[in-house]
Every structure is written in structure tokens, then in C-alpha cells.
Amino acid sequence: MAALPPIDDATEALDLTVRGFLFHLRRDSEGRLTIAAPHLEGYAAFALDWSSPDVQRRIAGGRKQLLAKAVGLHKKPAATVFDGTAGLGRDGFTLAALGAEVTLAERNPVLAALLRDAHRRALALPLTRDAATRIRIIEHDSAASLAAAQGFDAIYLDPMYPDDGKRALPSKEMQILRDLTGGDADADALLVAARASGVGRVAVKRPSKAPWLGQEKPNLSMEGTQARFDIYLR
């Protein structure tokens, strides 16, 4: 991705062209950093919001839901988790709300800025403050960061699945994410780096029926209604 101007708390309005698509970053009247993509018709600007009903519903699923079990929270609620594909931070925040200490790693600078903004607001809101204190955000390529990930209990990976045109239309957020990042064609290497890191548990979220990441057979898989979690143990 071409170098972008810095995006931080002082950013009020910025128009960016990424991969040929125009994106508008705007600070709204409530001080939230929002993103809009005019090429996606009918999609309003949005900010990442971990207090949203969608995220709160995920949290209500508790430590017995597959996401939590995949990283081992049912056995160790305060596990340290390296989320190597932070994206919109929904899975990472859910894990933090369920007790985990979560490092959110995101390489895309626009998403990293949106995540930092969501984190700042989450720290200020009573509903989300406690979980937000267990989150740390790094703007970095996880394939490189994973070399230093030894201290974690688990690594969580949810790379974007290639758009094969066969799946249901993604949500507006996922569509913007896809256009911003171009997908995660190098995701196989992320699993290689995660398994080489020495961390005992690597959990990979995959669409149901998708092949294993990197054709690597997991030690176990958990099949859900919307996704599958492949677990690699050391």
C-alpha cells in the first residue's frame, strides 16, 4: 500500500485513494472517525463501535461460544491472545470482554486508525471500559510480529477469504475492508509464522467448507453455523 498521510486524533477530514478506490475519512459531530466509500452505493459512513448491539450480542455468547473456545478461554479466561488479523476488532474485543488480554495487530493503516479511534472511545464508555483496558493495538504486519509472540497463550487468525463470487454478499463493513485491503492473499504465510512462533495454540477462523489455510491439517476443528475454527496445537 502506498504511503498515506498520518491518521491520528487530529485528523478531521481526509480523502484517500487506495487501490483505485476513493475513501472519505471524516470526524463526525460526536468526534468519531468514520469511513465512507462512495463507490459502494447506499453504504453510509460508519465508525467502528464495540458498544454496538452486534458486538454486545457476540459477547453475550460467553466463553462457551466457538470463538472463545478456539483460543482456549473456556479453560483459561484471562489468556493472552495475539489477534494477528484485527480488522474491525469485533472478535478481538469480544475476547477481551470475555476476560482475555488481547493484542490487536493490523497492518492496514486506515483500519489501524479506525481501531485506535474505537479503542479511545471504548476506554471512555462505562459499558466497554473494562474490556478496552485489556486491549493493545499495534500497526504492524503480523507475519513479522509473530516472531516475538512467544509469550502468548494463543494466536488468533481470521484472514479474509478470497472473493470467489459464490458467497453471499458481504456486509458493508466487510466490503469496505475488502476494497481497502485487496484481501489477504498471503494468509498462508501467516499460519506458517504463527506455528513457528512457539505459541502453543493457533486458532484460524475459516468460512464453513473452505479448505484449511495453507492446506495444513489442524489438530481439531470446530464447526459452527457461520464459520469453522481450525486449531493447531504444538
Ligand SMILES: C[S@@+](CC[C@H](N)C(=O)[O-])C[C@H]1O[C@@H](n2cnc3c(N)ncnc32)[C@H](O)[C@@H]1O
Ligand atoms: C477478515 S478481517 C478480520 C476481521 C476481524 N476478525 C474482526 O472481527 O473484525 C482480516 C484483517 O486482517 C488484516 N491482516 C491480514 N493479514 C495481516 C497481516 N499479515 N498482518 C496484520 N494484519 C493483517 C487485514 O488487513 C484485515 O483487516
